[in-house]
Amino acid sequence: MKTTIKQLIRLALGATALLLGALAQAAPVLKMGVEGAYPPFNSIDASGKVVGFDVDIGNELCKRINRQCQWVTQQWDGMIPALQTGKFDVMVSSMTITPERSAQVLFTVPYYYSYAMMAAPTGSGLVFSREGLAGKTIGIQAGTSHEPWLPKKYGTGFQIKPYPSTDDMFLDFENGRLDGIFADVVIIEPWIAENGGAAAYEQVGETVTDKDLGNEIGIAVRKEDTALVAELNNAINAMVEDGTFAAIAAKYFSFPLR
Known part of the structure; x- marks a missing residue:
């Protein structure tokens, strides 16, 4: 039985879809911690899904470092302990970088600035x-x-x-x-x-704009996760350079964040 060109194309497309699906499944899960009560940066919608600027940024970062985002909500005052004890791997929740916090966790480069x-x-x-x-x-x-x-x-x-x-x-x-x-x-x-x-x-x-108050907002990981923070830094810088960051921010704010 002859195989037509159209059939070959369909077979090739099917194989490509299967390969992409397998690659997506192979991407390791990265647990992302977020407060879920700080709109428009992060909140929980009517369906129970976490949404907002931080979530969009986190999802884009996961895509760029080939990970699957799994979002975990955590009350704000327990954020750092939850990260340290492994409830999640990355904290993307609009946290100001301060010396006290930097002594406990490892921050990325600032992904936005606030006053x-x-x-x-x-x-x-x-x-x-x-x-x-x-x-x-x-x-x-x-x-x-x-x-x-x-x-x-x-x-x-x-x-x-x-x-x-x-x-x-x-x-x-x-x-x-x-x-x-x-x-x-x-x-x-x-x-x-x-x-x-x-x-x-x-x-x-x-x-x-007091330095004691802080204006740099970072993403945090555990102190030992130096390789992960390097990946995130590269992805953040690339997002800023190619305009992706500005496009995401424009969905939520009428003024620049950096």
Whole structure:
């Protein structure tokens, strides 16, 4: 029985599909840790799937280093212990690189940069100073570099109210339980835009760019995983150079992240 050219082409395409499928299955799993409560960077959608900027970045990294991403959610204040004990292999959850954290985990090169800001209801009269904050209640996310930085710079004459997630913080802020909030610009600005804009909320004082607060955001692995961090660094740099990073960021933000 003769084999036609069309049949040969179909056989070749079928063999290629099988080979690609086998290669995909052969790619080792890489467990990726993420908070899942820091939109638009990471959150959990109605179907229970983790989504957001960090997730898109992580999936692209897995593709570039030939791994299968397996996403694992973890409450923010337990992120580093969970990484260290092997709950996941890579932490892609918008973590600021600080000396204290660098002593515990190994960070990649920064994949984006962020700055902090204070926000309050428009017309509240809140002033971002030691005197202006006196007697006020300011919301922050627990376990972030913002928590120790505020009292160190502005004293203890005001109450800091820490929240396990920014969702919780924004809920209390919207309901009038906080005089102000202090968090990353890239979190606060999109939230304000979606919740009444400048008519409802405003920035208080200047954007903070203090080295003690940190502005470099990195991806973390365990200290011993030097080969893995080198792979991730190469992939991050390539994503920035070929425009993939900017394209992913543009899906979520109207301003550059680097």
